[in-house]
Amino acid sequence: MRAMNTLIQTSHEYSHTRILKKTLLSLAVVLALTVGRVNAEIPMLSWTPETNGVYDYGTVPVGQTVSQVFTLTNNGGSASAALTVSISGSPMFTVTSDACSARSLGPGKSCGVVVQFDATSSGQLTATLTANGRKELATASITLIGTGAASRHVYWTNSTYPGSIGRADFDGQNVNQNFITGTASPFGMAVDGSHVYWANFYGGIGRADLDGQNVNQSFITGYANPAGVAIDGSHIYWANVNSSTIGRADLDGQNVNQNFITGLYFPNGVAVDGSHVYWANSLQGGRENTTIGRADLDGQNVNQSFITSPRPYGVAVDGSHIYWANQRGDAIGRADLDGQNVNESFITGASSPYGVAVDGSHVYWTNSNYTIGRADLDGQNVNQSFITRGSDAFAGGLAVDPE
Secondary structure, eight states: OHHHHHHHHHHHHHHHHHHHHHHHHHHHHHHHHHHHHHHTTSOOEEEESOBTTEEEEEEEETTOEEEEEEEEEEOSSSOOOBEEEEEEEOTTEEEEEESSTTOBOOTTOEEEEEEEEEOOSSEEEEEEEEEEESSTTOEEEEEEEEEEEOOOEEEEEEOSTTOEEEEEETTSOSOEEEEEOOOSSEEEEEEOSSEEEEEETTTEEEEEETTSOSOEEEEEOOOSSEEEEEEOSSEEEEEETTTTEEEEEETTSOSOEEEEEOOOSSEEEEEEOSSEEEEEEOOBTTBBOOEEEEEETTSOSOEEEEEEOSSEEEEEEOSSEEEEEETTTTEEEEEETTSOSOEEEEEEOOSSOOOEEEOSSEEEEEOTTSEEEEEETTSOSOEEEEEEOOOOSOEEEEEEOOO
16 A cells, blocks of 8 residues: 555656646747747847957057947847937047938848047047937947057267257158257167156256157256266166266156266266166277176176177167177177177178167167168168168267157
8 A cells, every 4th residue: 555655646746747847848938939029029239340348449659540340230120210329438539430320220230330549648548339229228339448559769869069869750750850959969868658868978967758848958967978878667877988987866866876886997878677787888998998897786796897899889788688889890789688699790781880779679779871770689671771860960879769
């Protein structure tokens, strides 16, 4: 009897389970049909191109514009009714062409809107592009991102008295020999994200804004005929030719130390990286027994003969190499940061080069024949006339806007 009751109970449970499964299946079918019917009755708008609801214009140089066509598509089952397209957020994003507004977008239909990003300032900017139909659910939006990057330039010193600071676009165009005037035989040149600096051989360290305004020819005084100049995130350094020292001050021009490093030999070019200061000893012991020196950032562990080179002048450094203007050899020299693998003729064909600079893709140098040369970081694609200065002034220092 107990076995019979168990069998009856199991049979009932099995029956209930089957009924429950059938009920859930029926509900799922009804739900799917309902959703399909609802989707067939409403508009479903979407923008392309996009990635997770975002479109990124990328990095655009300040002063340039980029346009993008956005396609609005109705993937639903009914028309949107009259559409309105709007954009909110940064005013640097503007709709320049609109084929969607006031239009009813039918099922499977598309229309286009052109949005222009105008990079008038540096930094990341955002906006939202929105389309709304007269029907309640007819809406779509996309986030727009654009990053403005400050326009980059090449700077140089026209050193023949009284001299000037020259500037050209990063591609070598729009040469301006008198970008900054009122100098006093400027030699060394440096630039950071906010200022241009130069060494007035007869007047101290000068500074100006990147647009050439707010010129201060005596930003740092107490000089001894400064030549090279370099900067890092906290200090400015310069080579005092007559006192054979490296000077240093805070970036605001305070805490001047004209004898930060001593014992040099007619120093000219100076460069700095995250761990060392480098300089060119252009004359040593009254003879052209010349070297490139190095010291720690605190001025200690001075090595006046870090690299031996025939008459180096300008010095530059990047994350893997040190470069110098080998004036006697009409070449640009290069070595590893530890002073090994010295190549005095890394780039040849220069004309008594003096200044040298480096960025993430190129090496630059000043030639005595009134040109500025450029080559790839591996020394290839040499262009000795990348910039033709069109001036008979001697070009000393050289700098390139940071990336």
